[in-house]
Amino acid sequence: MSHTAHIRSHRKPRRSASTIAMRAGVAGGVLSTLAVAGASGSANAAEPVTQTLELPTLTADLAAQVAQSADVTQQAAASYQLQAERDAAAAKAAKQAKTDLAEAKKKAAEEKKKAEEAARKEAAERASRTAERATLSASADTGSSSDTGGTSTGTSTATGSAAAIVSFVQAQVGKAYVSGATGPSAYDCSGLVQAAFNQVGISLPRVSQAQSTAGTQVGLDNLQPGDILYWGAAGSAYHVGVYVGDGMFVGAQNSSTGVVEKPLSYDPPSGAVRVL
Numbered sequence: 001m002s003h004t005a006h007i008r009s010h011r012k013p014r015r016s017a018s019t020i021a022m023r024a025g026v027a028g029g030v031l032s033t034l035a036v037a038g039a040s041g042s043a044n045a046a047e048p049v050t051q052t053l054e055l056p057t058l059t060a061d062l063a064a065q066v067a068q069s070a071d072v073t074q075q076a077a078a079s080y081q082l083q084a085e086r087d088a089a090a091a092k093a094a095k096q097a098k099t100d101l102a103e104a105k106k107k108a109a110e111e112k113k114k115a116e117e118a119a120r121k122e123a124a125e126r127a128s129r130t131a132e133r134a135t136l137s138a139s140a141d142t143g144s145s146s147d148t149g150g151t152s153t154g155t156s157t158a159t160g161s162a163a164a165i166v167s168f169v170q171a172q173v174g175k176a177y178v179s180g181a182t183g184p185s186a187y188d189c190s191g192l193v194q195a196a197f198n199q200v201g202i203s204l205p206r207v208s209q210a211q212s213t214a215g216t217q218v219g220l221d222n223l224q225p226g227d228i229l230y231w232g233a234a235g236s237a238y239h240v241g242v243y244v245g246d247g248m249f250v251g252a253q254n255s256s257t258g259v260v261e262k263p264l265s266y267d268p269p270s271g272a273v274r275v276l
Contacts, residue, residue, distance in 0.1 A: 161200040161276050162226030168196045169242045169250040175259045177252045187252040187259060193228060193240050202275060212237035215275035220264075226276050229269035243272065 172195075175186055182191035190208040197204045204214055212230035223229075225245040230237035241251025244261065249269070252259045 161202075162224065164200050165196045165226045165242060165276075166244045166250075168199045169259075170244060170261060172252075172259045173250060173261050175252075177255045177258045179255075189240050189252045192250075192252045192259060193242055196242055197275065200276075204275070208232075208237045208240040209235060211240050212271070212273060215273035218272050218274050220269065220272060223272055224274065227272045227274050229272050231267070231270050234271055234273075237270070241269070 169192060172183070172187065172192060175183075177188060178186040179188050180191070181187050183195045187195065190206060190211055193208075193211055194204045194206060205211055208230065211228055212232070212234045215228065217234065218224075218227060223243045225243060227243045229241045229243055229249055229251070231239040239251070239253075241249045243249050247263050247265075248261055249264060250259065250261045251267075253262075253267075
């Protein structure tokens with residue numbers, strides 16, 4: 001045995017293929033680990049980017065909320081404006097109703113005043129007729145016994161135009177009295193007289209004041225059928241009628257009696273005119 005047999009060789013031992021493969025696998029595993037770690041680090045580094053991308057989404061939601069709030073505010077404003085317009089319309093209607101009520105009250109007061117004046121006038125006319133009736137009754141009675149023939153004993157028979165007038169007014173007896181009416185269903189006093197004379201082609205004035213001076217004045221003791229009777233003074237008479245003979249007259253007296261045929265003693269006239 002050599003004297004060097006127990007001395008170790010200083011040469012590096014040869015690596016086996018399995019050792020090399022194992023080391024390569026370890027190295028590969030390390031490299032893989034490093035690659036995964038790097039990828040993980042890259043992912044962690046990207047997180048802020050992900051967070052940054054969320055900001056636009058939050059901003060869009062906020063803008064939508066602001067827009068929705070603006071719509072609600074606008075709707076509320078429109079609602080308030082509509083309510084204000086309704087309140088204004090209601091106030092205007094109330095004001096108009098108050099004005100209309102005041103006008104209605106004023107008109108009612110005027111109508112009441114007119115009715116009272118008409119009633120006073122009618123009462124005055126009745127009083128005047130009563131007074132004249134008392135004054136003229138004596139002359140009417142005297143005229144009935146005079147030689148010229150009294151108004152209560154006239155026996156002349158109407159002929160011609162007078163007969164037509166008498167026939168017309170007697171045919172209207174029973175019809176209504178309406179102020180201002182001229183027939184054919186209703187008359188006032190002067191409307192009846194005017195219509196009667198229209199039958200024979202004679203045009204008379206419309207009102208009693210003018211009719212009381214439309215012809216020749218005649219005495220109440222010398223009446224003939226067809227003469228116009230009037231109550232009150234000539235030129236300011238307040239009532240007229242037509243003498244039909246035999247001490248009778250026809251006249252549209254008032255709304256209570258209508259057109260009637262009565263004796264002169266029922267309402268003695270003030271005077272008479274002859275147109276025919």
